Amino acid sequence: MRPRVSLSLGHSSYQLAPATGALSTALRDGYNAGKAARFTRWHLPTADLRDPSPRTKRSYAIMDGLTVIGSCGLWSGSYGGLEFYIAIFDERHRGRGLGSLAVKKLCEVAFRELRAQRVELGVYPENKRAIGVYERCGFKREAILRRWIYNDGKWRDALWMSLLRREWGGRR
Amino acid sequence: MNLPATWLAGRKVRLRPIETDDRTVLRRFGLPVTTAGSAFIIQTREGKDVGVIGFDMRAARASIGLRVLPARWRDGVAADALRVMRAGIFKSLPLIRLEALVPSNDIPALLAFRRAGFKREGVLREVIRVGRQRRDAVVVSAVNAP
Numbered sequence: 001m002r003p004r005v006s007l008s009l010g011h012s013s014y015q016l017a018p019a020t021g022a023l024s025t026a027l028r029d030g031y032n033a034g035k036a037a038r039f040t041r042w043h044l045p046t047a048d049l050r051d052p053s054p055r056t057k058r059s060y061a062i063m064d065g066l067t068v069i070g071s072c073g074l075w076s077g078s079y080g081g082l083e084f085y086i087a088i089f090d091e092r093h094r095g096r097g098l099g100s101l102a103v104k105k106l107c108e109v110a111f112r113e114l115r116a117q118r119v120e121l122g123v124y125p126e127n128k129r130a131i132g133v134y135e136r137c138g139f140k141r142e143a144i145l146r147r148w149i150y151n152d153g154k155w156r157d158a159l160w161m162s163l164l165r166r167e168w169g170g171r172r
Numbered sequence: 173m174n175l176p177a178t179w180l181a182g183r184k185v186r187l188r189p190i191e192t193d194d195r196t197v198l199r200r201f202g203l204p205v206t207t208a209g210s211a212f213i214i215q216t217r218e219g220k221d222v223g224v225i226g227f228d229m230r231a232a233r234a235s236i237g238l239r240v241l242p243a244r245w246r247d248g249v250a251a252d253a254l255r256v257m258r259a260g261i262f263k264s265l266p267l268i269r270l271e272a273l274v275p276s277n278d279i280p281a282l283l284a285f286r287r288a289g290f291k292r293e294g295v296l297r298e299v300i301r302v303g304r305q306r307r308d309a310v311v312v313s314a315v316n317a318p
Contacts, residue, residue, distance in 0.1 A: 079273065079311075080299035117306065118298055143294020147269045147315045150232070155268055160311075164298055 007060070007109075009101035014093075016060035016105065019071065023061045026068035030089035058109060062088065062102060069093050072102045074110055074119070081118030081162075082110045099133045107137065107168055117165045122148060122158035131159065139163045180212070182256035184248055187212035187225065198224055201239040214240065214253045225253050227261065232268040234261065245280040254288035262316045269316070273300055273309035285312045 007016040019027060062070035070093070072086035086102055088094050110116040123130050125144060135141075139161040148158035180187040190198065190211045197213060201224045211226030223240035236257065240250045258270055274281045276295060286292070290312040298306035 079296050120296075140297070141294075142296050143311050145269075145271075145293055145311065146291070146313055148233075150268075155232075155315075160294065160296065162297055162299075 006063075007105055009098070009105055012098070012101060013064060014069075014098055014101065015063045016072065016102065017063045019059035019061045019073070023068055027061055027071050030068055030071065031087065033089055058106070058114075060106075062086075062098070064090075064093065070098070070102075072106060074106055074114070077118070077120045078122070079120060079160075081120055082114065082116045084110070084119055084121040095129070099130065100137060103133060103137045107163060111165055111168050118162055119168075120160065120162040122160055125157055125159045131161075134161050137163070138167055140167075180256045180260045182252040184252040185214050185216060185222070185256065187253060187256055187260075188215055190224075197221055203237060203239045209234065212257070214238070214249065216249070222249055223253065225257050227257070227270070229265070229267065232266065234265075234267050234270050236261075236270055236272050246283065248287070250281070250284035251287035254284060254290070258288065258290075258314050262314075267316060269313055271311060271313040273311055275300060275302070276308045276310055282310060282312075288314075290314050 006018065009015065017023065057073070057075045059073035059075075060071070061068045062072060067090075069090040070086065070088040072084075074082045074084055077083040084103065084106055086099060088098060107119055110119045119139075120142075121134065121139065122145070123134065125131075131141075140163070141159060141161055143160045145158045145160050147155035149156055175181055175186060178189050190213060194213060198211070203211065203224045203226055209226055209228035211224060213221050214223035214225055215221055222244045223238060225236070225238035227234045227236040236254070238250060238253060238257075240253070244250075261267055261270060270290075272285060272290070273296065274285060282292075291314070293311045293313055296309050296311055298308060300307050300309045
């Protein structure tokens, strides 16, 4: 099921727009852009292949006005619950709190609307900035999964993190 | 003894590919088997069925699971089956990572995976369902070198 409405992110100018066909070219080009690809290629092969039309899937384009500057969403988890993903294509929008806003908004969707018990995610262990964002949003480190993802010509590890429903409840 | 080419042999057990007639055996052990992988019956070298082992593939990863008769816990049967299965998988399939989620309180299983050379990577919280409860699970893995 595709989300039908756009979500605004706090008081920022950013919005999450449902990732419809009209945005797919912009999303593809964003994923393939040089700067972003080092981290975001993670999502490219699986994001849309993994589950074509599950009840729980949500994919959004992150918009700044009419421009697609990133992508984020939820799909059924690799291990349990729902799995969160995000990629910010345009470097100029990094480090401005956009990631935190998107994580918080999608956790709300996952726990409130989709009744998830657990939201999980994988992140490159060297991506300190992203890990910091997730920890500030309440995610806990669980495991280093070896050779979890193929990127940049080699198999790389992933740090696996999760946020449980009861933990999120305490943060509202 | 010469085994058929599709069988796998270890020091204590041998693994025989499942056949249609094995449905009752699989049911007895309660191991779910899907079409995305494969399953084998664990036999002692004397030919007695003592368990089942199977794996599911997802891209370059596979998850592995097994069930062994309680009477044969802690005597090396499970570890040997895992060792043989792992060697067979990495030898013949293009897989990089073999993993399992083991309930944190399942000590015999954790020991078996450790004895078979699987490494403990961490604990995933409330990730498996047992009846109505959610339980933590240890994630263990073996990776295909190099």
